[in-house]
Amino acid sequence: MTALKQRLLRILMLTLFGACAFLLPAQNIDIQSNDDKPLEERLVYTRQNTFNAAIHSQGFGAGFKIGKIKSINVTRNWEVGVVSLHSLKEIKTLNLSQYNSRPFVYGKLNSVYVIRFGYGEERRIFGKPYWGGIETRWTYEAGASLALAKPYYYYVVSYQPSSTGDGYIEIIEEQTFEQGVDILGKAAFIKGIGETKPSPGVHASLGLSFDIGKSRTRVQAINVDVKAEYFPLGVSIMDSERNKKVFVTFMLSYNWGSRFNNY
Secondary structure, three states: EEEEHHHHHHHHHHHHHHHHHHHHHHHHHHHHHHHHOHHHHHHOEEEEEEEEEEEEOEEEEEEEEEEEEHHHHEEEEEEEEEEEEEOOOOEEEEEOOOOOOOOEEEOOOOOEEEEEEEEEEEEEEEOOOOOOOOOOEEEEEEEEEEEEEEEEOOEEEEEOOOOOOOOOEEEEEEOOOOOOOOOOEEOOOOHHHHEEEEEEEEEEEEEEEEEEOOOOOEEEEEEEEEEEEEEEEEOOEOOOEEOOEEEEEEEEEEEEEEEOOOO
């Protein structure tokens, strides 16, 4: 019986070794099948440049990022962007008593646009599976802001007296918040550009990035961020909110671009 057990054990060992010898080449074939991908899908990249279009809780915007990929987990970005900044108290209205009137926001002092310069990082939380899917990263960014406040003008009906005593009506462009003034609508955008006033500030943001791109050379990501902004001199958008210093906004942006190497 002992000799028979030893013989059976030898047969079992030979069978296992034979199975391993058979399976290993098959596994190598599966691994090497990734080599069928184009060369650009197998390289390690060091640069990442992206554009973005965004909507936030107080306006719209667009921007550009120049990124340096430090490792598979960390990407550092230099960013520049421009966003519009509205007040939550803005309500568009229309003067129905006047023919061909234009929509306007009563009580608005300035149209505000903010230029942002910042530095930030993306850090990977969950990597993308080999079959594809979504890579999740948390992001942070901070930097300088410059708010540009352009006066908001209205078309106003002005009743002017004449030498004959009959008087006449004149349409003028002005900023007015007096009761009973007959407003026809918002004046042309170019009106007041020469009176634009800057207000410097700082900002910081924290958020999540979801990379949905199918290619390693292309960036397609949806970002969700919360941003806090502080202007020491204040920014006046509405007459009822003059020199407001702190703004907190929630932003949703779509980012697209490319990864590459500088050779």
